[in-house]
Amino acid sequence: MALSRQPMTDEQRKSVALEYLKGFDNGGVTSDGAPLLDLFADDAQVCFPKWGLATGKDEIARLFGDVGATITSIRHHYATFNWIFSGGDTLVCEGTSHGEHRDGPWRAGVPEWGAGRWCDVFEIRDWRIQRVFIYLDPDYAGGDTARYPWLAGG
Template identity: 30%
Template sequence: MNTKSNTTEETRAIVEQFYKRRSLNDIDAVIDLIADDIKWEIPGDKDLAPWLGNRSSKAEVREFFSLQKQYVKSLIFDTKQLVVEGENAVAVGYLSSRMLKTNKVFNSHFMTHFTVKNKQITHYFFSEDSLELVKVLTEDERKIEEQKIKDSSAIDLVILYFEKTDKRETDLDTLFSEDVEIYYPKFGEAKGRTEINRFIAWTRGFIEKLTHEISDFSYVISENRVIVEGTESGILKSGKTFSKTRFCSVFTIKDNLISRMYIYVDPDFAGEDAERFGY
């Protein structure tokens, strides 16, 4: 087994342990999996939901679990899919929780991104439906309408990206900020608008045609993050076809531009993996 495979399996094992220990409500055991300098992110309105926000230590993560227990009763937490490559893992699933403040039930799809190094979780990012959470925590129509407008604008930008991608348009980089961060399996991580052009050229080097089933996309919007789960089909340069390959993409929107785009998919569309390493 090569080093990359070893790392992938170690990451998978840690993430699976994280969920197992959470399901047993063994918070001490969960904290043992967290790095001392953890980057813990759960976007949202902390005034409405005090357990949300950023944390950077084990003590602060422990506070998260304490606050969550105080305000939320979990009804369903179901991880549907786990995609792992190297140090990165993405879990996609569904949750249902009762908000103890209002006694209303919050239902949402969720996405969690983990980074695991030296068998500890160094980055944890959790995203759920911000609009639905606002709805079950407040009767303030202004807050709800503001969230609706923000969500709609973000989705429109993401859809435009996929439409331009499918049409193979050449001005895709104009949708991104100058310092955009990107990630794609086998291509790796990169930063800057010029890297977007390199990424596009790289993918078009082995994909002749790509189509996304945009009308069937599922979205989770959490503050300025848009998580898209869907399928894509296409034709490779080799002439081989692929159909309904599932993917998950995470976009961060800033000043009406995409400032971060992480795509999680198996790029080995037709068993030709060796040709598609970007490094």
């Protein structure tokens, strides 16, 4: 007998994505106290700039540990999120954040070219994140300016 699964609505997928983002603001713990990794399928994939592609919960935990070790705090700006729904399992969230990185603080728009603007592309099925590709500038403190002529001058 085949399993019968009901498709999720866009709002249900959005609620999983929000729980994921709020989990980062809460130090890697979901609103019910579970680890952030509980939101992921066993074979999920996460891609983060300058880290690469993590496949499966063990690699995702390593990615989150590596990146998380550089961030003291983060706050996402939920009121200004832009959600894009595909009508399928994929949804996109574009947003801003601020926080403290080991190299210094960041806030979206300060400076305008700096970190804090991001876009996440999610694939969510059966109440689990199957895939999230994260698009952002991982130079949170804005120190990598010498390689960019338009930034090197100040």
